Amino acid sequence: MPKSRALLPQAERLRPALSWSMARLMSKRRLRREIGAAAVVALSVALTVAASMAVVCMVSQNGDAAAREVATPSLPAGAIIIFDSAEEAVSALEEAEGFEGIANLRRFPWVNADTRLGPLFVLGALDSVERGTLLCGPALAKEAGEGSSLEVWDADTGSLLGTWTVRSTGEYLPEGEYPEGWAWVSTDSLGHENLSGIAFDVTGDPSVVLSRVIKLSRSYPGAKVFMDGFTRHIVRKAALRAYLPWQAVSVMVALTAASAVSCVLAVSFLGRKRALGILKVIGATRPDLRRLVLAECWYLGYAGIPVGLVIGFALCKLGLSAPVPAAAFPASAVMGALALAGGALLPLRLTRNATCDQLLNNKAIYAFSNPSCAQCGLCGGF
Amino acid sequence: MNEWHGPILACHELSKFYAVGDGLFALSNVELEVERGQFVVIMGPSGSGKSTLLNILGGIDRPTHGEVLLNGRKYSRMSEDDLAVMRRRELGIVFQFFNLLPELTAAENIGMPMRLARMDERDIMSRVMHLLEVTGLTARANHYPVELSGGEQQRVAIARALAPRPSIVLADEPTGNLDSKMSQEIMKLFKRFNQEEGQTFVVVTHEDGFLDYADTLIRLSDGEIVERKVLNAKK
Amino acid sequence: MDLIRLGRNEIKRNWTRTGVALAATALAAWMLVVSHMIPRGYPWGVGQAERAFIGGDLVVLPLSSRVESRNGANLTVKPWEGRDWQSHALYYFHRLSQEGYISEGSLGWRAFDPREVMDLIKDVPGVTRVEPYVSLPCLVGSVQAILRARDALDAESFPLSMARFIVEGEYPGPAAGSGMEALFPNFGGLEYNLVGSSVPVRVPRLVVNPAPSSKDPARLVGGAFGLGLDWDNGASVVLEVSGKYRVNTNQVLEPDATALPEFPAPGEEARFWDRPEVFVTKETFQEILAQTQAAVDLNQLPTYELLISVDRMSEAKAIASGIQEKLGEGFQVCPVPELKKLQVSGSALRFQGLDAGGLLQVQGFMLSGVIVAGSSYIMLVQQKRKIGLLRVIGATGKDVVVYVLTIVGYVAAAGAAIGFLAAKVLSLWSLLASEITAAEWIKLTFIDFISVFGMSLGISLALGTAVGLWAARVPSAEVLKRE
Incomplete structure (x- = not known):
């Protein structure tokens, strides 16, 4: 009685026998012979990549433009929080003392003022400012006229706080912009009785400090936080x-390209x-055929x-004159690859079936x- | 593959039914056994089921009923991929239309089944060189199929079918598309492999010339075997 | 040669693939029509209570929503400097006070000259009425409230009249003989002031700091006015309570309702407006201003908010974007029902993305065109032999192109028709629910018809011609090839 031979191990069926180099060789020669179809597919992919890149650039350009054009306040301290009352500032100061990565924690007085230039936050946080001088950003100083005197009213009570000589911050803070709408006077010009703001410098990781500061400010409803880079971050987002x-x-371009490729x-x-x-017939299995299709897609991509x-x-440089973010390259390449993969789905299914x-x-x-039962061809096979 | 001593190829109660119109039996109850080294010729008029039989023997088509055994292993119910793996080692098939892979050269076409069977590259090269020499195609080794004549293409196809030293080679009208001079050459090639390498062949043909080399003649008519004749060509 | 009929038969024969192409085209057509059909606004009754209380269908706030300052103007995140009495902004953008807002230049939250802005808005189609929001903070006893100037509006011709929210008494008349009358809220600590009683109210003096650069008209629109308050030099006035109101913000009102619906409406939770505004007529307000000796005329008073009524709520968004376009970056125009939604997820930092709707519609037809032409391409490749046969029996290249275009054209037209009809059936419903007139609906239908069929057929036939030209090159020898 002849003994029956065992079936081949499953691994042999599943592992493609066609080597990548052979698959690539065959694909390359085939594409060369079918250059027209290959060009259509490659062009569709290229179009997807270009469109995706243009969109990514445009979106990021707008985000960047928004973030860039929002002037980041370059504060005399790393962070400033102002509160509605001195009591809040005292308890916030106690809380902030526990923070890591901050230094030079102090309290200062501030008022909500009205001037002929519009509303102004007047902060008494810089002792180096001479008495009788109001230190403000270059734009505001220019508008008021450097050296001219400015009447400042308390916005809440309407009473006149004082008449100060306007000076630009240029010499004090030569680098970086100064926050407009803010002005600084010497601490004693506002009096020491209402120290309702706190300021400190950031020495540690800004993002860690930022998150703690935001948490802190949430427990005081009227608190306003100003921190370098903070606004830019929210605006961009x-x-x-x-x-x-x-x-x-x-996505629509990719779908259209995928349909065309398909x-x-x-x-x-x-x-x-x-x-x-x-x-x-000569022994190629489905994994072998799949490898052949994939090798072709690899070349097309x-x-x-x-x-x-x-x-x-x-397109981005000349058409949109937009800066191209580094992430646009991988992102749009992935989009193109997805369009190609989407298009390859149908032939892969067909080789499988x-x-x-x-x-x-x-x-x-x-x-x-x-x-x-569908060999009659009435329901549209390939 | 040498442990098996029964018939290389066998089929029992093989039937193929096509559901066209009133229904048609392309094959009914075909019994066949092919021994090692045999040269079987299948003949019959058009529509007698020869090609259907060969397709089923090659695992390309599936029978409606009955079994096919290659080296004692049933394969009429195997999966597509199992069939492919089996074919790459044990079955060579030659068609009437030359069926070369257009993107590969003659030498690469011949080497392909051996590469799929994961044979050693040095063995593949020497086997390819040998087959090119035997088929007289050494000078055309690096030509693509479109650059070869019909006879040359068919010789490449035969060499490719023989390359992995399969247990059996099936040929469907191998000379059907060639002039008589070419046909002679192809028939000689079959004979040579049968007699020198002991290669087993099953050939479907109209060509009477094959009868000079064959051991067995099978005649089909309307899907049934009507004649089985042992010839003594080798003697 | 009757290749047109042959093409039609082919469509029927290859049903699956035709079906995919049909579905894609129909979807594109449907999306286009539906996107045109969705009213760019709200049904009449939505936000009715809010709109009536606020006094307009749209509000204009001096906020900047667009950040596209290509002209080099710096946008600065400003701390919020406003007060509750100045406008409804804080009521809706409740995070404004913590996050600040973005404004152009260095001027903070600001009052603006309403006349300048009203001039700009005048010509925007659909605007029926523009009114500045005029108010002062006041103290009714020790309760903080907002004193607001607003004329009594005749309930029959003005849907935003407060009349239907009056629970007792009536709106102060325009020329009250005896004294100064006011409509009081029936909530917020003011519900104890009975109709007919006289209530002493303390009002501060308003200090206006005009813009320094009033010479420059460009700066004046959205320019800076500081409105300061001087409580020390205000005035005490006595207001007579002429009526009481209460607003349930959670109800949708019938267009012809003249009185409040029975409420709380069954199955509905009543949510009452809690902003304590005391309404007086403009004359009364002017008189109060005079009593505080503020050197301002009511008609020249800078404001922080403009209220706009539109002729049709279904076009509210379109009108809002029309106004936004006129006003530019310094203002934010919002339909009031939208503000209501923003209250939930509102953020002071709002940006308006570019409108990609039109582009997406064209892309939808591109996609369907590719699918239609692609599927006929596949169909033809499978029938190369048949085309060869056609050539053998005498079809010219032109005939073959006609054959292909028949297939593509029928599928594109049928798909467009299915999508168009499906969407139009839906739009019949919108015809009932909105203020669109039948004539406008027919006009819109016509425009939709042209754009749907134009785009669908145009793109599909253009791509189909390419396929047809390919098919015309199939030689008659194809028929001889063994498949």
Whole structure:
């Protein structure tokens, strides 16, 4: 009695026998022969990449523009918190003493003032300011006239706080902009009785300090926080969020490209059914055929994505005159790859479902099912 | 693969039914056994089921009923991928239309089944060189199929089918598309491999010339075997 | 040769693929029509109570919402400097006081000259009435309230009249003979002031610091006025309570309702407005201003908020964006029902993204066009033999192009028609629910029809022609090829 031979181990079926180098060789030669279809696919991918890059640039440009053009207050202290009352400031100061990464913690008086230049926060936080001098940002100083006198009223009571000589901060704070709408006077000009603001310098990690400061300010309803880089951060985030729907544009481009790629690859699949059938006859398994399709996609992406990046870069630089963020390159490359992958889905399904018989004898192959009853071809196979 | 001493290829109660119109039996109750080293020729009029039989024997098509065994292993119910893995080692198939892979050269076409069978690259090279020499194609080794004549393409196809030293080679009208001079050459090639390497062949053909080399003749008509004749060509 | 009929048969034969193409086109058409159909506003009754209380369908606040200062103007995050009495902004943007807002230049939260802004808005279509928000803080006994100048509006011709929210008494008349009358809220500690009683009210003196650069008209629109308050030099006036009001913000009112619905409405939780505004007529307000000896005329008083009534709430958003365009970056224009929503997730830092709607609609048709042309391309590749056969029996290249265009054209037109009709059936419902007239609906239908069929057929036929030209090049020898 002859003994039956064991089936092949499953691993042999699942592991592609076709080497990558062989698959790439075959794909390269094939694409060279079908240069028209390959060009359409690569161009679709390139278009997706370029469109995605333009959108990413535009969104980030707007976010950046918003963040950049919001003047970051360059404060005389790393952070300033002002409160509605001196009691709040005292308890906040006690709390802030426990913070790590801050130094030079102090309290100062401030008033909410009205001037002919508009409302002004007047802070008595700099002892170095001469008495009778109001130190303000260059723009405000220019508007008021440097050296001119400015009447300052208390906005709440309407009483005149004083008439001070306007001086620009230029000499005190030569670098960085000065927050407009703010002015500084010597501490004793406002009196020591209402020390309702606290200020400190940041020595540690700003983001850690920021989060603690925000937490602190939340427990005082009227507290206002001013911290370097803080506003820029929120503004950028808000702007990016607002422009997010524009990503739908690049998603639509990617979908359109994927459909076009899908059609072209499906047609190319139709043209090579017999060749794929022969490959199966001489022993290629589904993983082998999949590798062949993927190698082809690799070449198409290899051609399309860099071209798209170049077009996109040129478009952003020349068309939009936008700075291109570094993240735009990988992001749009991924978008192009996704469009290609989306387009490859159909041929991959077809190679998966195709039997040797269907391929060799030009019978219909179905993308989503492979019904044996559907050989009449009435329900649209490939 | 040498442990098996039964018939290399066997089929029992093989039937194939096509649900077209009133229904048609392409094959009914075909019994066949092919021994090692045999040269079987299948003949019959058009539509007698020869090609269907060969497709089923090659694992390309599946029977409606019955079993096919290669080296004692049933494969008529195997999965597509198992069939492919089996074919790459044990079955060579030659078609009427030359069926070369257009993106590969003659040498690469011949080497492909051995590469799929994960044979050693040095063995592949020497085997390819040997087959090119035997088929007289050494000078055309680096030509693509479109650059070869019909006869040359068919010789490459035969070399490719023989390359991994399969247990059996199936050929479907291998000379059907060639002129008589080419056909002679192809037939000689079959004979040479059968007699020198002991290669087992099952050939579907109209060509009477094959009868000079064959051990067994099987005649099909309307899907049934109507004649089985042992020839003594080798003697 | 009757290739048109052949093409039609082909569509029917290859049903799955045609179905995908049809669905894609129909979806694109549907989306376009629906996006046109959705009224850019709100049904009549939405936010009715809020709108009546605020006194307008839209509000204009001196906030900046667009951050696109290509002209080089610096945008600065300003601390909030406003007070509750100055406008409804704080009521809606409740985080404003913590987060500040973005404004152009260095001028803080500001009052603006309403006349300048009203001039700009005048010509915007759909605007029926513009009124500045005029108010002062006041003390009714020890209760803080807001004294607001607002004329009695005839309830029949003005849907935003306060009349229907009066629970007792009536709105102060325009020329009250005896003394100064006021409509008091029936909440917030003021509910104990009975109708007919006289209530002493303390009002501060208003100090106006005019803009320094009033010579420059560009700066004046949205320019700076400091409105200061001087409580020491205010005046005490006696107001007679002519009526009491209460506003439930949670109700949708019927257009022809003249009185309050029975409330709390069944199954509805009543949410009452808690902003204590005491309404007086403009004459009364002017008289109070005179009593405080403030050197301002009511008609020239800078304001922090403008109230706009529109002729149709269904177009509220479109009108708001029209006004926003006129006013530029220094202002924010919001429909009041939208503000209501913002109260929940509102942030002072609001940016308006660019409108990508039109582009997305065209892209939708591009996508469907690619699918239509692509599926017919696949169909034709599978029928190369058939095209070869057509050539053999005498079809010219032009015939083949016609054959392809028939397939593409039928699918695109049928898909567009399905999507168009499906969307229009929906829009019949919107015709009932909104203020769109039948004539306008027909006009919109016509425009939709043109754009849907124009885009769908245009893009599909353009792509289909490329496919057709490819098919026309299929030689008759194809018929001989073994498949």
